[in-house]
Amino acid sequence: MSAPLDLEEAQARLLALLGPGNSTTIPVNGSAGRFLAEPAIARRSQPPVDLSAMDGYATCGEGPWRIKGESRAGAPHDKVLGRGDAVRISTGAQMPLGGDAVLVQEDAEVDGFHLTSSAPPTARFIRRAGLDFEASDTLLTVGTRMGPAQIALARAGGLPEVVAYERPHVAIIECGDELCADPQDCPAPKIPAVNGAMLAQMAREAGGETTATGPVPDDADALVRAIEDAAHASLIVISGGASVGPHDLVKPALEAAGFSLDFWRVAIKPGKPLLVARRGNSVVLGLPGNPVSSFVTGFLFMAPAIRKLAGASLAFTRAIPMPLATALPPGGKRREFLRASWTAQGVTPATVQDSSALRPLADAQVLIDRPANAVASEPGAFVPCYPLANGGYA
Numbered sequence: 154m155s156a157p158l159d160l161e162e163a164q165a166r167l168l169a170l171l172g173p174g175n176s177t178t179i180p181v182n183g184s185a186g187r188f189l190a191e192p193a194i195a196r197r198s199q200p201p202v203d204l205s206a207m208d209g210y211a212t213c214g215e216g217p218w219r220i221k222g223e224s225r226a227g228a229p230h231d232k233v234l235g236r237g238d239a240v241r242i243s244t245g246a247q248m249p250l251g252g253d254a255v256l257v258q259e260d261a262e263v264d265g266f267h268l269t270s271s272a273p274p275t276a277r278f279i280r281r282a283g284l285d286f287e288a289s290d291t292l293l294t295v296g297t298r299m300g301p302a303q304i305a306l307a308r309a310g311g312l313p314e315v316v317a318y319e320r321p322h323v324a325i326i327e328c329g330d331e332l333c334a335d336p337q338d339c340p341a342p343k344i345p346a347v348n349g350a351m352l353a354q355m356a357r358e359a360g361g362e363t364t365a366t367g368p369v370p371d372d373a374d375a376l377v378r379a380i381e382d383a384a385h386a387s388l389i390v391i392s393g394g395a396s397v398g399p400h401d402l403v404k405p406a407l408e409a410a411g412f413s414l415d416f417w418r419v420a421i422k423p424g425k426p427l428l429v430a431r432r433g434n435s436v437v438l439g440l441p442g443n444p445v446s447s448f449v450t451g452f453l454f455m456a457p458a459i460r461k462l463a464g465a466s467l468a469f470t471r472a473i474p475m476p477l478a479t480a481l482p483p484g485g486k487r488r489e490f491l492r493a494s495w496t497a498q499g500v501t502p503a504t505v506q507d508s509s510a511l512r513p514l515a516d517a518q519v520l521i522d523r524p525a526n527a528v529a530s531e532p533g534a535f536v537p538c539y540p541l542a543n544g545g546y547a
């Protein structure tokens with residue numbers, strides 16, 4: 154049996170088998186979660202003209218000033234200001250020609266058409282044309298994931314559509330005789346199937362479209378049929394049956410279906426018995442069945458694979474150094490991903506780190522990346538963490 158691979162080598166070997174698919178033009182408003190296949194180029198400048206950043210008065214020269222009219226957002230003042238002239242102006246309204254500063258309303262003293270000020274007007278409150286971007290600037294590069302801010306930027310750039318990669322199709326298969334499809338019809342010792350639904354949600358969040366099959370019984374023929382039915386997918390993810398037991402049938406089923414094993418086993422905890430196999434363009438990622446092992450390997454392998462298939466320029470999320478709120482004992486032989494909570498005091502690993510335990514996983518806001526053979530760490534020591542959720546409210 155060959156030694157388990159290091160995490161980075163295993164991740165690189167999986168991603169080397171995958172690349173993005175076709176691209177299409179889609180409405181920018183419906184582009185969230187898609188990755189750009191062409192850069193988004195501005196068709197206009199923003200702002201298109203000099204604007205006021207505050208409510209108050211556009212002024213020319215030093216005061217006192219005579220108020221000559223108004224410039225409202227969308228309805229500019231149409232005359233040129235001379236020295237000693239001012240116009241009432243709103244936030245986002247066009248600066249009148251000749252206006253060289255803005256007096257904020259709070260500092261203005263108005264008596265009929267006569268304007269004086271308790272503090273001088275300033276040009277800092279003028280938003281210059283092109284402050285955000287100029288026409289023909291590249292606003293978003295290839296591989297950018299579209300989200301709320303990117304949608305806003307593309308629209309501001311005058312783009313009703315963007316060119317994005319198609320979502321990859323991810324087929325998820327879960328297997329095990331002990332699993333029930335219906336969690337409310339599941340007499341002991343059976344258990345509700347959870348990994349299919351969990352991985353499908355993770356796959357969609359990473360940018361994929363999913364189909365889910367199972368639970369498939371521990372039967373090699375049934376597993377081969379499920380694999381064949383999924384063969385059109387950009388990625389086939391199988392959860393369970395990846396280990397060494399007599400009913401762990403994923404490897405034999407893949408061999409029977411003509412797949413060749415790229416690698417099996419990675420030196421991480423949880424998640425060791427992970428495998429990757431291929432047949433032509435079909436790629437299978439086999440994840441260990443313990444639910445937390447499936448989640449962690451889904452995070453470390455499946456999600457980056459889907460992001461690469463979906464056209465992301467960055468497939469991997471970056472770890473963030475965060476301080477420990479409590480001490481950590483020395484680590485074990487495998488690099489470990491600890492479920493932990495994140496508060497203002499720092500990160501605290503859950504007491505129960507069993508790879509079947511879903512409660513500490515559901516409570517976790519980060520995964521602590523603990524190197525193999527780590528020495529004990531004191532509170533306050535910084536450890537690399539992968540955020541799973543916002544420690545403030547989610």
Ligand SMILES: Nc1nc2c(c(=O)[nH]1)N[C@H]1C(S)=C(S)[C@@H](COP(=O)(O)OP(=O)(O)OC[C@H]3O[C@@H](n4cnc5c(N)ncnc54)[C@H](O)[C@@H]3O)O[C@H]1N2
Pocket residue numbers: 327328329331332344345346347348349392393394395396397398401423424425426440441442443444446508509
């Ligand atoms: N002799 C050895 N035994 C095991 C080893 C080993 O190296 N030598 N590795 C252990 C490790 S580590 C893991 S992880 C598990 C992974 O095993 P499998 O991928 O074969 O997973 P299963 O045996 O099918 O299931 C493990 C566990 O998880 C439950 N499970 C599976 N699928 C689901 C699902 N879709 N929803 C909910 N729960 C699921 C299953 O009932 C088992 O309890 O192997 C160790 N053994």
Ligand code: MOO
Pocket residue numbers: 421422423424425426441443446508
């Ligand atoms: O590697 Mo297993 O995933 O420890 O539980």
